[in-house]
Amino acid sequence: MIEQDGIASENMVKAEFPTQEELERPKAVIECYKRIPCNPCETSCPFDAITVGEDINDRPVIDFDKCTGCGICVFNCPGLAITVFQINDDEVLMKIPYEFHPLPEEGDDVHVVNRAGERITKGRVHKVQAGRRQNKTALIHLSVPADYLYDAITIEVIPFEE
């Protein structure tokens, strides 16, 4: 249970996802499961796709028709709780927030982990956005095999002991 171990269940995760059809284009998936006083996702979205509303404690609601999957909310979310997903044939393209050094580089193979931190597959880094705008929360673009759509969440940090 997420309240005990911090791991969202499969049902919880799937409930936040758009349909497979909608995922032909990139869409942000917001995993903000508990009410907390926070709304930068709403105020940072250039397309008004995310609504928290008057009470900043309410959970964000996303309109997938408006979401372009740009990823701006991903690096503005203080909880690092937003990921962009897109299905591209047999691959899932992801944009994840990443706050570790060294940053991966374009073309790197990386270990992809699930929400419990277990290695599930290998992924490839396609792009790293880490400019002024990202303000120290890099946006990593990567691809993973399509089977891992609902499991893949981030990448393993470069090993502690080098």
Add this chain to the structure above:
Amino acid sequence: MVTSECVIVGGGPAGLSAAKELLEAGARVTIIDRNERLGGQLIKQTHMFFGSEKQYASHRGIDILEYLVNDLAPYGDRLEIRTGTTVAAIYQDKVLGCLKDEKYFKIKAESVIIATGASEKALPFENNDLPGVYAAGAVQTLMNEYGIKPGQKVLMVGSGNIGLIVGYQLLQAGIEVKALVEAADRIGGYLVHASKIRRLGVPVLPKTSIKRAIGEDAVEAAEIWSLDENWQGIPGTEKKLDVDTICIAVGLSPLTELLQQTGVRVEYVRELGGNVPLLDEGYRTTVDKVYACGDVANIEEASSAMVEGRITGIHAARDLGHEVENAGFRIKALQHELYDLRGGPPGEKVRQGIKKREVLA
């Protein structure tokens, strides 16, 4: 004797925010902080803040510190900043006895704002005095302020936001976090913070606590065990963790010692973190022209401390006879910000505590 219209003790988020309002209203302000740099805990807060744009949400604490200090720059001629200075005593005529570089001097203030923040709670367990047992704030200071790793393998005790955030920052520093234990049956802080460390492989263990630290001259291992319904350790459930550092994040206590020297009424309100001053809606204590805001008044996030500081500053300025433009409207807007920040489940405890305090006052 040096004099000041308003002395603010503590240059953290609450104190700096109060200073800005007072300066804007035309007051002469002295900020005293025992650290060499202003900012209080913001100095080491490398994570993005929650809240809304009004409290700089999604900006990092270290950047917010700069905004707050820059806000004071235009008023340099009326502002005196005394860092590296400890207020050792406050007398009832608002004379503050201060220590700087082993030298003692006095400041006479017309009004005093106490924004001293909080200290970390300790946890009793066997060998908790071994080197390698740290409070979470100390670990944060070592890593984020001085760039020093406290150790290589850490056990984090406590799943409030501090434990979760410092756990993540340990990972960012390249330190292994073997586990995060929580005595209660659920995570205390924001779930998004917990998920952040869980997906990086840190086990988050509820109903679990530290039994003892193991080691001769320093921590060589930690023993954790499961707790029963009555928060008692269950014999036979002990597990030994290979760690060299134990990080304690089990809550904060308001630092009210100075405040109490002024003779203000203080009451124990568990939901606010312990002994806290009785306050009116303007953050006035029971002693004329002595105010308290931020963590010293109630343990909360820095976002709320900033808003409280601003409300306090406006009231303190008016009480000194300065005119504050649109004061009524602005206070209402700031109170609304607090209402928003405290409106959800994480704010429930503080809401209850403030109600209790109102009844006591």
